[in-house]
Amino acid sequence: MKNRNAVGLFRVTMTDDFASGDVSTMTYDLDMLEATPHARSRATALEMHHVRHAYGSHVAVDDVSLDLAPGEVVCLLGPSGCGKTTLLRVAAGLEKLQQGRVVISGRDIGVPGRRHVPPEKRSVGLSFQDSALFPHLTVLENVTFGLEALPVRERRERAMELLEQLGMATYAKAYPHMLSGGQQQRVALARALAPAPQVMLLDEPFSSLDARLRDRIRDDTLHVLKRLGTGTLLVTHDPEEAMFMADRIALMRDGRIVQMGTPQELYCAPVHPFVVTFFGAVNELQGEVREGHVQTPIGRVAAPGLAEGSRAQVLVRPEALRIHALDIPDDAHRYSHVIMAKLLGSSSLLHLCAHGEDGREAHLHARVPGVFLPAPKQPVQISLDPSQVFVFPADL
Numbered sequence: 001m002k003n004r005n006a007v008g009l010f011r012v013t014m015t016d017d018f019a020s021g022d023v024s025t026m027t028y029d030l031d032m033l034e035a036t037p038h039a040r041s042r043a044t045a046l047e048m049h050h051v052r053h054a055y056g057s058h059v060a061v062d063d064v065s066l067d068l069a070p071g072e073v074v075c076l077l078g079p080s081g082c083g084k085t086t087l088l089r090v091a092a093g094l095e096k097l098q099q100g101r102v103v104i105s106g107r108d109i110g111v112p113g114r115r116h117v118p119p120e121k122r123s124v125g126l127s128f129q130d131s132a133l134f135p136h137l138t139v140l141e142n143v144t145f146g147l148e149a150l151p152v153r154e155r156r157e158r159a160m161e162l163l164e165q166l167g168m169a170t171y172a173k174a175y176p177h178m179l180s181g182g183q184q185q186r187v188a189l190a191r192a193l194a195p196a197p198q199v200m201l202l203d204e205p206f207s208s209l210d211a212r213l214r215d216r217i218r219d220d221t222l223h224v225l226k227r228l229g230t231g232t233l234l235v236t237h238d239p240e241e242a243m244f245m246a247d248r249i250a251l252m253r254d255g256r257i258v259q260m261g262t263p264q265e266l267y268c269a270p271v272h273p274f275v276v277t278f279f280g281a282v283n284e285l286q287g288e289v290r291e292g293h294v295q296t297p298i299g300r301v302a303a304p305g306l307a308e309g310s311r312a313q314v315l316v317r318p319e320a321l322r323i324h325a326l327d328i329p330d331d332a333h334r335y336s337h338v339i340m341a342k343l344l345g346s347s348s349l350l351h352l353c354a355h356g357e358d359g360r361e362a363h364l365h366a367r368v369p370g371v372f373l374p375a376p377k378q379p380v381q382i383s384l385d386p387s388q389v390f391v392f393p394a395d396l
């Protein structure tokens with residue numbers, strides 16, 4: 001049986017022999033370990049050019065290009081099945097490159113039909129969701145495992161330093177079965193980071209942790225990656241995790257990158273409705289473009305670049321709605337009003353019935369900070385924060 005979820009800077013396909021303790025067949029590559037910071041900063045850590053990858057007739061990754069600077073964290077974000085893991089596996093060399101180019105630290109590492117540098121020769125650290133530790137080795141031995149080219153003392157120092165940073169130093173002598181899932185995941189990360197790879201490829205490394213532990217390990221990991229200056233490609237389907245971790249995000253759909261940029265660019269200047277909706281539920285309205293604007297039940301919205309008379313979709317984030325309670329009789333038929341209000345913790349969610357000037361009505365959700373729970377039928381005035389409203393052609 002093969003296990004493809006192993007981690008570290010060594011052979012990544014594990015056989016039963018390997019899992020049961022025979023590690024003599026493992027190879028690893030430390031020839032890039034001593035690269036100077038100067039040498040590192042000249043090259044991009046990772047480049048992928050026009051990569052396409054199909055399983056049989058199913059195209060999983062289609063014409064994807066991206067680059068990763070040394071020390072940069074790029075998150076591959078997207079819904080299940082969009083090709084994130086496949087792209088990571090191509091970068092790692094776990095899948096043979098079918099089309100395109102892969103360059104790691106200035107070195108062409110995959111050219112279809114001509115060159116396939118195996119994973120253990122790529123100076124990449126890998127950590128997959130179900131990272132398997134070596135059960136017969138202690139935590140410290142697991143982390144020093146890929147460092148045999150170094151003197152014993154240095155090996156130990158480096159491993160202990162990483163364990164310290166990930167809050168696992170006190171477990172150095174423990175065996176994997178004595179650790180919780182989250183603790184094992186931290187050790188696996190330390191092991192993958194220990195050889196100071198130029199590039200870390202992390203596939204949903206926090207997904208099996210509970211929310212609170214996940215926040216802490218994410219934070220610890222981010223600080224370690226930044227301190228080591230490792231270029232990291234991190235897969236997640238969680239937009240909040242991507243925004244927390246990433247310098248840049250590549251949002252994928254159906255094997256393609258829809259938009260790549262800083263979290264702020266994706267959130268504040270989305271190029272496609274998919275980018276808007278991926279970061280959270282939005283209110284969707286439709287209308288016709290007249291004099292460069294679309295009339296909606298909550299007011300006129302500018303529609304730059306859209307053809308006069310064309311249909312437009314208007315996407316309004318719940319936090320774009322500003323709500324002002326009106327001190328008038330609750331005549332629910334004439335005014336925009338509250339349908340119900342729910343406390344979500346740090347914010348309140350209002351279900352609203354908006355009445356437009358043209359008599360049109362819309363059911364909208366507004367998210368307002370703090371505890372704001374007006375009674376049903378409360379008349380309200382609704383205004384818009386235009387920076388959280390996005391207009392696209394209706395058929396996009």
Ligand SMILES: Nc1ncnc2c1ncn2[C@@H]1O[C@H](COP(=O)(O)OP(=O)(O)OP(=O)(O)O)[C@@H](O)[C@H]1O
Nearest residue numbers: 055058060078079080081082083084085086087237
């Ligand atoms: N070994 C395989 N053989 C055949 N099809 C595969 C294989 N691995 C993945 N696929 C298909 O390729 C597509 C992309 O899969 P991939 O695992 O890259 O998605 P993903 O974005 O990582 O999804 P998830 O968020 O669920 O992990 C999917 O449709 C999947 O079914």
Ligand SMILES: [Mg+2]
Nearest residue numbers: 084085086203
């Ligand atoms: Mg995946």
